[in-house]
Amino acid sequence: MTRDLIGIGVGPFNLGLAALADPLTELDTVFLEQREDFAWHPGMLLPGATLQVPFLADLVSLADPTSRFSFLNWLKRTGRLYRFYIREEFAPLRAEFDRYCRWAAHELPSVRFGRHVQAVTHDGPHWQVHSIDTRTGDRHTDTARHLVLGTGTPPHVPPVCAGLGRDGAPVVHTSGYLPSRDRLVAAARGGTITVLGSGQSAAEVYRDLLPDARREGYRVDWVTRSPRFFPLEYTKLTLEITSPDHVDHFHGLPPGARDELLAAQASLYKGIDGDVVDELYDLLYELDLDGPPPTRLLTSTELVGAERDGDRVDLAWRHVQTGEEFGTTTDALVLATGYRQQVPDFLAPVADRFRWDDRGRFDVRRDWTVDHEGTAFVQNGEAHTHGFTAPDLGMAAHRNSAILRSVTGREVYPVERSIAFQTFGAPAREEARA
Ligand SMILES: Cc1cc2nc3c(=O)[nH]c(=O)nc-3n(C[C@H](O)[C@H](O)[C@H](O)COP(=O)(O)OP(=O)(O)OC[C@H]3O[C@@H](n4cnc5c(N)ncnc54)[C@H](O)[C@@H]3O)c2cc1C
Ligand SMILES: NC(=O)c1ccc[n+]([C@@H]2O[C@H](COP(=O)([O-])OP(=O)(O)OC[C@H]3O[C@@H](n4cnc5c(N)ncnc54)[C@H](OP(=O)(O)O)[C@@H]3O)[C@@H](O)[C@H]2O)c1
Numbered sequence: 268m269t270r271d272l273i274g275i276g277v278g279p280f281n282l283g284l285a286a287l288a289d290p291l292t293e294l295d296t297v298f299l300e301q302r303e304d305f306a307w308h309p310g311m312l313l314p315g316a317t318l319q320v321p322f323l324a325d326l327v328s329l330a331d332p333t334s335r336f337s338f339l340n341w342l343k344r345t346g347r348l349y350r351f352y353i354r355e356e357f358a359p360l361r362a363e364f365d366r367y368c369r370w371a372a373h374e375l376p377s378v379r380f381g382r383h384v385q386a387v388t389h390d391g392p393h394w395q396v397h398s399i400d401t402r403t404g405d406r407h408t409d410t411a412r413h414l415v416l417g418t419g420t421p422p423h424v425p426p427v428c429a430g431l432g433r434d435g436a437p438v439v440h441t442s443g444y445l446p447s448r449d450r451l452v453a454a455a456r457g458g459t460i461t462v463l464g465s466g467q468s469a470a471e472v473y474r475d476l477l478p479d480a481r482r483e484g485y486r487v488d489w490v491t492r493s494p495r496f497f498p499l500e501y502t503k504l505t506l507e508i509t510s511p512d513h514v515d516h517f518h519g520l521p522p523g524a525r526d527e528l529l530a531a532q533a534s535l536y537k538g539i540d541g542d543v544v545d546e547l548y549d550l551l552y553e554l555d556l557d558g559p560p561p562t563r564l565l566t567s568t569e570l571v572g573a574e575r576d577g578d579r580v581d582l583a584w585r586h587v588q589t590g591e592e593f594g595t596t597t598d599a600l601v602l603a604t605g606y607r608q609q610v611p612d613f614l615a616p617v618a619d620r621f622r623w624d625d626r627g628r629f630d631v632r633r634d635w636t637v638d639h640e641g642t643a644f645v646q647n648g649e650a651h652t653h654g655f656t657a658p659d660l661g662m663a664a665h666r667n668s669a670i671l672r673s674v675t676g677r678e679v680y681p682v683e684r685s686i687a688f689q690t691f692g693a694p695a696r697e698e699a700r701a
Contacts, residue, residue: 284646286326
């Protein structure tokens with residue numbers, strides 16, 4: 268049986284696509300997920316953590332506000348809609364969003380859990396997706412006309428830290444933080460725990476560790492190579508960058524200019540929520556009542572070496588501005604060093620069907636197709652071609668509407684062309700686009 272579409276990976280992006288495709292009776296789809304159930308970055312489901320986008324950026328609403336898979340419908344069905352209304356907060360809890368997505372996944376017959384995709388091949392007209400059932404070991408091959416890659420971005424471990432966490436050493440990336448927390452704290456008692464990086468994950472882990480530091484008897488060193496613990500910028504004209512207008516502009520730039528622009532936009536996607544920055548300062552202020560807080564905050568400090576020394580880790584640092592080098596020893600290390608786009612290994616057999624740039628990255632077309640024939644799409648693997656909003660939940664409904672337009676040949680959900688008040692390119696070019 269040849270399906271219309273196979274989605275590989277079921278994070279929020281392909282789950283949103285499955286939800287938007289569900290009412291389309293003309294489409295036969297299947298979505299394969301290696302986990303045995305839905306889980307949204309489970310290692311970071313910290314108490315009190317909220318989404319960084321409003322609930323409208325759920326799986327479907329920005330494409331189809333009437334969809335039964337909306338966050339509001341989930342609240343209604345679970346009897347919590349009035350409580351959400353009275354709470355008057357736009358951002359759902361992360362734990363709540365995780366449960367909402369799990370509910371949607373269970374409502375969707377096209378989603379298959381426990382299916383690890385091992386290879387993709389092509390028989391001429393169709394894609395073939397080879398997966399293994401993680402529970403039974405059974406092998407499956409699914410065939411389809413279209414492929415949508417939605418396998419997310421793997422955790423990034425700095426090369427100097429490669430292998431440090433082997434043999435159960437207390438060194439973890441934030442993606443594995445929660446299940447390791449007790450082990451890290453036990454290792455750090457009477458010593459130090461170091462958090463590396465200054466994005467939102469680092470701030471949330473620091474906020475989680477610092478309040479217990481005195482009682483548990485450890486110090487938290489928070490170190491970033493950035494010149495400051497900078498906030499994410501949320502002002503409204505800047506938020507207009509989350510728009511098809513900016514994707515058009517960004518995609519139209521030459522590759523070198525895109526890379527430069529992306530690097531210059533760090534404070535739009537790499538920083539810390541401003542409220543969390545203030546909350547952390549207030550926590551330090553309160554702890555200071557009883558003497559210097561058990562912590563050190565180091566900026567402009569780059570990690571240049573790391574070596575296991577028995578149960579501890581020796582860290583070598585270089586100050587970015589002064590060039591001074593120094594060392595610290597830590598009893599536990601949390602790598603809050605983010606995530607990186609990576610081409611999935613399972614594409615190796617069909618690599619020649621895909622479009623690549625001169626740095627070995629996907630060369631993604633404006634319509635999110637990435638193979639020569641235009642039948643394979645990528646979600647969240649296109650920051651270098653479409654801009655930093657590639658991992659943004661707020662752009663997912665738009666991207667999924669566009670993917671469904673390509674697959675069905677009709678605009679099932681309206682695909683906005685322009686939503687911004689401002690113009691990102693030169694006016695003449697923008698007028699031609701309109
Ligand atoms: C802690 C955290 C919080 C975030 N919060 C926000 C936020 O509030 N707002 C926002 O806009 N963005 C947020 N982001 C960024 C982004 O929205 C998320 O990373 C989002 O989960 C990306 O969705 P995804 O579908 O691309 O990938 P993922 O959620 O990573 O899902 C990919 C799925 O593919 C599966 N998979 C991988 N390989 C295979 C394979 N070979 N076979 C089968 N399945 C496979 C994985 O098991 C996984 O379930 C956050 C990121 C992190 C890390
Ligand atoms: N509650 C939430 O909604 C929530 C929670 C967590 C994360 N998120 C989102 O998820 C995404 C990822 O966030 P994140 O905090 O995990 O990652 P991130 O924003 O990419 O931050 C990674 C941090 O690690 C540092 N880093 C990377 N490599 C390094 C190296 N080799 N040596 C030293 N430092 C290094 C970076 O420093 P440089 O800047 O110097 O490279 C940066 O400070 C973001 O979009 C974030 O907003 C959301």
